[in-house]
Amino acid sequence: MSTMRHTDPVLPVLEARGLRLHLADRAGARWFRKAPRLEILRGIDLSVAQGETIGVVGESGSGKTTLGRTLLRLYEPTDGSLRFEGQDITHAREERLRPMRARMQCIFQDPLSSLNPRHRIEDIVAQPLLSFGLVRDRSEARGRARQLLERVQLSQSFALRYPHELSGGQRQRVGIARAIAASPKLVIADEIVSGLDVSTQAQILMLLREIRAETALVFISHDLSVVRALCDRVLVMHRGVVVEQGATDAVFARPEHDYTRDLLASIPLPERDPNWIGSA
Ligand SMILES: Nc1ncnc2c1ncn2[C@@H]1O[C@H](COP(=O)(O)OP(=O)(O)O)[C@@H](O)[C@H]1O
Ligand SMILES: [Mg+2]
Structure with missing residues (x-):
């Protein structure tokens, strides 16, 4: 480790406060007016430290992928703040982001x-x-x-x-x-086990368990059973806001928000042991 800053467990690797993102709705554009702005992310608070894995769940279209891209500064936030390793990167230009990009990586579906x-x-x-x-x-x-x-x-x-x-x-x-x-400090994995069969999923999740101590991991998935098996904390997204977040066990056992309850009810949890990928 090169500096104390990177190993200090108190300082999050990544911290978002009130993160908002508006994008132009091209489908709504007309020749006589500008494209209307869609509010895709509507005030997200999130913090992840080294060695920590947070799951982002929510139905399709809730903004998970867009959040992942914004956390990596592939989009510039419209409002709020984003800090990476203690540095404010909310509106940082690409020249400044460039040396940080090695330490923020993503894996796609x-x-x-x-x-x-x-x-x-x-x-x-x-x-x-x-x-x-x-x-x-x-x-x-x-x-x-x-x-x-x-x-x-x-x-x-x-x-x-x-x-x-x-x-x-x-x-x-x-x-x-x-x-x-x-050797990234932040890895964002977006639906990376979707579409794989269950035993292949388990192998990939085992691998993530091996690498997660070295990095902060944001694991995006619509599959709640996978999130339950891997993540320390879970964040539930609905229409661009986080409706609930907490320790994975607590959120699964006692969901507080109606949307989380609906999500748990609507997505059938496979008849899987919560330790189906092996105990940590
Ligand atoms: N580049 C874009 N321009 C306009 N709208 C977008 C763009 N990307 C995503 N959206 C919209 O943002 C919302 C969230 O999408 P997304 O982040 O892909 O959700 P999820 O990953 O949870 O399925 C959707 O309504 C989608 O249509
Ligand atoms: Mg997505």
Whole structure:
């Protein structure tokens, strides 16, 4: 660890206060007036520390993906504040964000569309190391990439393959290896086990459990059983606001908000042991 700041458990890695985001509604645009503004995020408070995993749940369209993108400053907030490692980045320009981007990473739902189809797996994993100047040259980067592949339990033989040659679960491992390559302080995972079969989901969640001590993890999912198995805290989103947040066990056992109760009732929890991915 380079400075005390990064290991201080009191200081959150990421902190959002009253975060708002308005986007133009292109569907509502007319030639005679500007596109109306949609309020996508309507005042979000969130804080996540190193070693902590927070789940973001909510029905489709509640704003989870947009929140993830805003936390990574892929959108500039309309209002509120966003701090990363203690620095205010709410309106920071890309030149200032650039050196921080190595320490804030994301993993997406569909790795096939986020992994360059023409690049070999080792180069995909090595890419952050090269683009953030964390290695001397490509050969060092490839060496590191192979270690990272081992970390996510992919054998050396995957290094020279291409994304389309891999299964969904294997591609998601590559996405994780790439995300952790630069030793990020914040990882945002958006629906990364959706669409995988249950045993592959369990393997991916086990991997996340192994990496979560080193980083702050924001785990977005509409699948409550997955969130319950992985997350320390959960935040329930509804129409761009957080209606409830708290320790995962408490929220699941005693949901306080009607919306959370409806969500728990409407999404059938599979007949799964809460420890289905193995106890932590
Ligand atoms: N680029 C955009 N421009 C306008 N509206 C958007 C944009 N991206 C998302 N939205 C709208 O924001 C709302 C939240 O979307 P999203 O964050 O994808 O929700 P979730 O991930 O919870 O399903 C939706 O109503 C969606 O239509
Ligand atoms: Mg989404």
